[in-house]
Amino acid sequence: xxxxxxxxxxxxxxxxxxxxxxxxxxxxGQRISAQQRIHEIIELAKLAExxxxxxxSVGESHQDYFxxxxxxxxxxxxxxxxxxxxxSSSSTIISTLDPVRVYEDFATIDLISGxxxxxxxxxxxxxxxxxxxxxxxxDYEALYEEKFDLLLKINENEIVNWKGDFRPALKDARVLPxxxxxxxxxxxxxxxxxxxxVKAGAAGVPMQIAMLAGPTQHFKETIGMYRDTARQYGHDxxxxxxxxxxxxxxxxxxxxxxxxxxxxxNEGMKLTNGAGFPKRGFAMGADRRNVLNVGSPQEVIExxxxxxxxxxxxxxxxxxxFGGVPFDQLMRNIEWIGKEVLPAIRKYTKxxxxx
Amino acid sequence: MKIVGLSGSNVGxxxxxxxxxxxxxxxxxxxxxxxxFIDLADYTVQFSDGRNYLDYEGDTAYxxxxxxxxxxxxxxxxxxxxSIPATLKNVFDLLPINALQDKIVSxxxxxxxxxxxxxxxxxxxxxxxxxxxxxxxxxxxxxxKDFLNKEIINDDIIFRLNALVEDTVMLxxxxxxxxxxxxxxxxx
Numbered sequence: 001x002x003x004x005x006x007x008x009x010x011x012x013x014x015x016x017x018x019x020x021x022x023x024x025x026x027x028x029g030q031r032i033s034a035q036q037r038i039h040e041i042i043e044l045a046k047l048a049e050x051x052x053x054x055x056x057s058v059g060e061s062h063q064d065y066f067x068x069x070x071x072x073x074x075x076x077x078x079x080x081x082x083x084x085x086x087x088s089s090s091s092t093i094i095s096t097l098d099p100v101r102v103y104e105d106f107a108t109i110d111l112i113s114g115x116x117x118x119x120x121x122x123x124x125x126x127x128x129x130x131x132x133x134x135x136x137x138x139d140y141e142a143l144y145e146e147k148f149d150l151l152l153k154i155n156e157n158e159i160v161n162w163k164g165d166f167r168p169a170l171k172d173a174r175v176l177p178x179x180x181x182x183x184x185x186x187x188x189x190x191x192x193x194x195x196x197x198v199k200a201g202a203a204g205v206p207m208q209i210a211m212l213a214g215p216t217q218h219f220k221e222t223i224g225m226y227r228d229t230a231r232q233y234g235h236d237x238x239x240x241x242x243x244x245x246x247x248x249x250x251x252x253x254x255x256x257x258x259x260x261x262x263x264x265x266n267e268g269m270k271l272t273n274g275a276g277f278p279k280r281g282f283a284m285g286a287d288r289r290n291v292l293n294v295g296s297p298q299e300v301i302e303x304x305x306x307x308x309x310x311x312x313x314x315x316x317x318x319x320x321x322f323g324g325v326p327f328d329q330l331m332r333n334i335e336w337i338g339k340e341v342l343p344a345i346r347k348y349t350k351x352x353x354x355x
Numbered sequence: 356m357k358i359v360g361l362s363g364s365n366v367g368x369x370x371x372x373x374x375x376x377x378x379x380x381x382x383x384x385x386x387x388x389x390x391x392f393i394d395l396a397d398y399t400v401q402f403s404d405g406r407n408y409l410d411y412e413g414d415t416a417y418x419x420x421x422x423x424x425x426x427x428x429x430x431x432x433x434x435x436x437x438s439i440p441a442t443l444k445n446v447f448d449l450l451p452i453n454a455l456q457d458k459i460v461s462x463x464x465x466x467x468x469x470x471x472x473x474x475x476x477x478x479x480x481x482x483x484x485x486x487x488x489x490x491x492x493x494x495x496x497x498x499x500k501d502f503l504n505k506e507i508i509n510d511d512i513i514f515r516l517n518a519l520v521e522d523t524v525m526l527x528x529x530x531x532x533x534x535x536x537x538x539x540x541x542x543x
Binding site for chain 1: 409456
């Protein structure tokens with residue numbers, strides 16, 4: 001775990017992620033400017049750090065209703081604005097980028113931040129960026145696999161010799177600068193489908209898995225498949241961290257939390273994904289056995305602890321700004337996290353020093 | 356209430372002829388319905404490649420978006436080689452899973468032989484169920500002999516189509532009320 005900068009004794013890491021969406025607030029119909037949105041994301045990272053959170057990440061999406069296409073630039077602003085919180089991507093679409101440039105960017109962010117940068121690399125759920133950046137959609141899988149492998153290779157070797165199909169060969173290439181500790185934690189982003197989890201396991205790299213709603217039991221199986229596959233391919237699952245990612249929102253009561261956030265999630269998903277979040281599915285999310293972390297602080301704490309017990313994962317990251325959630329509401333959420341959620345999670349997941 | 360008529364074949368006239376009748380019946384009897392008729396023969400639709408339906412362009416985008424915005428869909432389909440046509444299956448493939456959730460779907464079938472009677476039951480209904488449609492269980496099965504010169508000449512078929520239209524509209528109304536009642540209980 002050390003090479004991924006995870007110390008199991010510290011208990012479950014808790015973080016926030018944003019997709020960098022830039023959506024209207026459905027309660028008012030208004031949308032803030034892209035400039036304001038980007039500033040608010042940087043501000044959110046600062047507040048997360050002040051509240052003691054472990055991690056903050058920003059996503060890359062090249063389509064309407066998003067503002068952080070240049071997510072590494074936003075991350076470098078966050079690196080400068082913060083001091084100790086880990087910073088990463090959620091995720092970097094490695095398929096349509098040059099791994100050399102991605103590595104240069106993140107190694108630089110790592111130096112700016114004093115060794116806090118990580119890469120979480122995915123392959124995009126929407127595909128408009130293939131046309132925009134000049135790639136063929138029929139290479140969707142091959143691009144991801146080849147470029148992810150190259151990214152790992154650059155991470156492991158300062159001098160790289162490499163040949164592939166989607167990028168000119170590298171001959172004794174030095175990819176600089178190097179990160180502070182010589183290497184970066186690099187994770188695979190998994191959308192939730194077991195086959196992607198299996199691939200991550202076979203590759204023997206940490207997995208960040210998205211889980212919007214549904215039974216905890218179901219995702220436990222997927223995580224189990226990831227670890228089983230890792231073992232089959234000669235990797236030690238004990239050394240491979242798992243992170244889960246999903247919606248997060250707390251308020252005085254569960255009803256209030258649902259009422260506050262449902263319109264944002266539902267309308268936001270309609271615009272970015274083409275289908276809303278069914279109301280019944282969202283209502284079922286209140287059950288303790290469901291992974292949707294929306295509710296009163298006490299209920300959400302219990303859920304996260306239950307998920308930790310089931311998954312034995314090392315990091316949970318919540319998405320709470322999706323769909324034009326106003327900033328004062330985000331500030332209230334951060335306050336809840338700092339005061340109630342985080343202390344409880346630390347208390348119950350931290351391992352005693354003498355163990 | 357938005358209802359889409361989807362004629363699922365690129366060739367032949369029986370399905371189109373029937374859909375024209377359904378179209379006239381529905382718009383005259385229920386003028387408040389926002390009716391859109393999509394005859395796949397009029398469009399160039401690409402094969403599904405798994406992308407989000409919002410990422411398609413042109414005719415393909417028009418068809419997927421129109422279906423996704425509908426409250427109900429009336430499908431008309433011929434039977435080719437003992438199955439639904441590839442053109443119709445492709446429309447299903449272009450849509451996301453659960454695409455037909457909270458939508459009413461009814462259908463009629465035109466076929467060259469009575470031997471095809473159970474094909475929609477065993478091949479079309481499972482697709483609709485998987486995609487979470489509220490399916491009108493009774494369908495209208497129409498054969499070659501029910502047509503002459505691109506007109507339906509069998510009055511029994513006319514009566515059955517009238518019932519299909521009525522059931523579709525009534526179920527759409529009813530389902531909307533059920534859903535509203537259910538959702539009002541959630542308090543968010």
